[in-house]
Amino acid sequence: MKDFIRDGEIEDLLVKSESPDHKHVLDIIEKSKELKGLTVEETAVLLQTEDPELLQAIFEAAREIKQGIYGNRLVLFAPLYIANYCSNNCLYCGFRRDNQDLNRVALTMDQIAEEVRAIEREGHKRLLMLCGEHPSRSSLDYFIEAIETAYATRTDDGGEIRRINVEIAPMSAPDFRRLKAASIGTYVLFQETYHHETYKTMHPSGPKADFAWRLTAMHRAQEGGIDDVGIGALFGLYDYRYEVLGLLIHARTLEADCGVGPHTISIPRLEPAFNAPAAISPPCPVSDDEFKKLVAIIRMAVPYTGMILSTRESPEIRTAVFELGISQISAGSRTNPGGYTKDSSENFRAAQFNLGDTRTADEVIHDIAIRGHIPSFCTACYRLGRTGRDFMDLAKPGLIQHFCRSNAMMTFKEYLMDYASPRTLEVGERLLAQLLAETEKPETRRILEERLERIEQGERDLFI
Ligand code: SAM
Numbered sequence: 001m002k003d004f005i006r007d008g009e010i011e012d013l014l015v016k017s018e019s020p021d022h023k024h025v026l027d028i029i030e031k032s033k034e035l036k037g038l039t040v041e042e043t044a045v046l047l048q049t050e051d052p053e054l055l056q057a058i059f060e061a062a063r064e065i066k067q068g069i070y071g072n073r074l075v076l077f078a079p080l081y082i083a084n085y086c087s088n089n090c091l092y093c094g095f096r097r098d099n100q101d102l103n104r105v106a107l108t109m110d111q112i113a114e115e116v117r118a119i120e121r122e123g124h125k126r127l128l129m130l131c132g133e134h135p136s137r138s139s140l141d142y143f144i145e146a147i148e149t150a151y152a153t154r155t156d157d158g159g160e161i162r163r164i165n166v167e168i169a170p171m172s173a174p175d176f177r178r179l180k181a182a183s184i185g186t187y188v189l190f191q192e193t194y195h196h197e198t199y200k201t202m203h204p205s206g207p208k209a210d211f212a213w214r215l216t217a218m219h220r221a222q223e224g225g226i227d228d229v230g231i232g233a234l235f236g237l238y239d240y241r242y243e244v245l246g247l248l249i250h251a252r253t254l255e256a257d258c259g260v261g262p263h264t265i266s267i268p269r270l271e272p273a274f275n276a277p278a279a280i281s282p283p284c285p286v287s288d289d290e291f292k293k294l295v296a297i298i299r300m301a302v303p304y305t306g307m308i309l310s311t312r313e314s315p316e317i318r319t320a321v322f323e324l325g326i327s328q329i330s331a332g333s334r335t336n337p338g339g340y341t342k343d344s345s346e347n348f349r350a351a352q353f354n355l356g357d358t359r360t361a362d363e364v365i366h367d368i369a370i371r372g373h374i375p376s377f378c379t380a381c382y383r384l385g386r387t388g389r390d391f392m393d394l395a396k397p398g399l400i401q402h403f404c405r406s407n408a409m410m411t412f413k414e415y416l417m418d419y420a421s422p423r424t425l426e427v428g429e430r431l432l433a434q435l436l437a438e439t440e441k442p443e444t445r446r447i448l449e450e451r452l453e454r455i456e457q458g459e460r461d462l463f464i
């Protein structure tokens with residue numbers, strides 16, 4: 001598999017789409033509402049749109065698509081950093097090799113179990129496990145043992161992790177097969193930037209300096225049997241319009257070559273990080289307005305691909321972009337190994353970057369529920385084998401909606417019973433009652449009422 005990103009072609013597309021015709025933009029917006037996605041050329045036109053009236057039409061279309069496909073659900077997860085040793089030197093990251101002042105940590109299995117218990121006590125069922133890239137301190141054997149440890153760790157009152165997604169350095173197809181055998185959910189990896197020159201500057205040394213090895217990782221993951229893959233770009237390194245087109249070309253290439261596109265797209269924006277020059281002054285900062293625009297356009301271009309927003313963003317921005325297309329969020333996150341169990345004063349010198357949203361998981365859940373979003377801890381698709389192409393086959397005709405809404409409500413009910421603060425419990429019960437009343441099909445309402453009652457009586461882990 002070779003490098004398939006041609007910088008010149010992306011630059012040309014952006015030049016050709018400058019100052020787009022009003023009617024042409026409106027036609028593309030209308031087309032996006034058919035939920036069949038957009039071509040790279042059409043997406044370039046939307047990215048070059050600056051007219052405030054047309055931008056409003058873009059936001060409205062994105063809202064409609066998000067609501068139509070995902071409803072009000074927001075799936076929650078917690079990141080778990082297990083080690084911060086790294087042999088790369090990414091100029092934007094606090095874990096970079098040349099950061100001599102960082103407290104380097106590789107958690108033991110006992111420490112990982114302790115961290116997992118702390119995350120479970122917040123009500124999380126989904127983890128994203130991460131670490132730096134290091135041959136001995138973050139080997140694949142170590143990482144797989146960490147996954148096994150996390151799945152096996154339960155709290156006395158029934159806390160458990162039901163799905164572990166992973167975000168680690170690219171590997172060979174046989175190694176991806178080993179990772180798959182450890183029962184991972186999605187394999188996530190960000191290209192950081194699709195612009196070759198910028199990539200080279202930002203990754204001066206270490207294995208990550210190889211652009212093509214990273215770009216083709218998702219193809220090897222699929223070859224190794226991992227059919228849910230998540231791509232992403234780190235916004236702030238290069239022109240955001242270029243990066244959105246890079247993401248889209250990546251998605252389309254995966255669809256063409258592997259029969260299924262990415263399960264998720266992540267849209268991290270550069271945050272300040274300890275001793276990381278490119279994070280302290282980003283080369284191409286992305287404004288809040290540009291960020292909202294890129295979220296909306298990605299939603300229109302790849303309507304069935306989930307979009308992940310982390311706690312890098314502030315509560316205000318998170319709230320603003322939920323309705324424009326976000327389907328998964330992290331909450332109550334720590335980016336330093338040991339951060340869920342250690343005193344917060346120790347965090348800074350071991351963290352990857354600073355957080356924009358430092359609220360607890362319960363505070364985030366209270367806030368999103370009050371705004372009418374359903375916090376979901378659902379892991380049903382992955383556990384029932386609805387992944388990769390099977391997932392897309394269900395999602396595209398709208399069938400997945402039916403499962404997702406009910407599963408979101410049931411897992412939220414579990415959260416309310418087991419972990420919610422009194423004020424979140426109150427808001428949550430009100431929201432569930434309203435959702436039940438709005439459930440149109442009498443049969444679905446009956447099943448939901450019965451399941452919610454069973455959860456109230458102590459049953460757990462119900463899903464359809
Ligand atoms: N080390 C692996 C890698 O680089 O792919 C695992 C993931 S790394 C721990 C997680 C991601 O954090 C990186 O891919 C990068 O996009 C992001 N990141 C690093 N520094 C950041 C910063 N200062 N602000 C926001 N995101 C950052």
Ligand code: SF4
Pocket residue numbers: 086087088089090093094095096097131132133208
């Ligand atoms: Fe290491 Fe990943 Fe940070 Fe780069 S982004 S220095 S590879 S942890």
